[in-house]
Amino acid sequence: MPAAPPVLPPAGSPCQPDCPVALAARILDGRWTTRILRDLLGGTRRYSELLHSLSGISPKMLSQRLRFLEQEGLIEKTTYPTVPPRTDYRLTPLGRQVRPVVEAMAAFGRQLTPSG
């Protein structure tokens, strides 16, 4: 059975603050959010792995965004009481629902690159 067709609100209807696009934008907004999600779509990641792979992000921003995404129910973490401690982050079922968004962004972003 095919996936449900993508539905955009009808042509005339304005995008109210509670419109699905606005709700998604509130969560996905920010320089780093979609990049963090993109990396987590590749599987579980540790804090230090993300800090390294998202070149340029500061520890503060990373933990801030991670905390926000956790609050919003998109990711969850596990801390292992080893020495030194270790923390794993992974997407929740809700978080995995952003895959189509990130994929569509990647496809759009490829149109943007001057030379592939």
Added chain:
Amino acid sequence: MPAAPPVLPPAGSPCQPDCPVALAARILDGRWTTRILRDLLGGTRRYSELLHSLSGISPKMLSQRLRFLEQEGLIEKTTYPTVPPRTDYRLTPLGRQVRPVVEAMAAFGRQLTPSG
């Protein structure tokens, strides 16, 4: 023939600043951008229509975002020298490529609504 399968960068590869997702995020970032694009996906709109339909946006923000999107080649405008003057905004071919992104965001946003 089916659409090309959505491709996300391979699991291990970090999201560099020039990764497609980051490039798309730079343009789609901000509280209003995707909402403006959402409305324009419904067809040509006038400045005053957008000002009204994007409830809460200020004239300054709207013209700022519109100018930015024009610079980035996603929209174009036409001004008619009527009295009073009239301006139409519409998506360019590049701008229409954001449709899948906005659709995916809408689908994700619908998961977020507590009730419908």
Added chain:
DNA sequence: TCCAATACTTACCAAAAAGTAACCTCTTCC
């Protein structure tokens, strides 16, 4: 004793994004 490693937090600061309110231009209608 001090350093290393991991995963943070805190205080402080700079820059960017967004909001508010007022103003501007032009012309036609009252």
Added chain:
DNA sequence: GGAAGAGGTTACTTTTTGGTAAGTATTGGA
């Protein structure tokens, strides 16, 4: 001589976002 209406701009302020640097906790190892 206004006001109205479209499409903005300007100056000013606030809020949000992001960055830097340093500090915290734990404990095994040199």
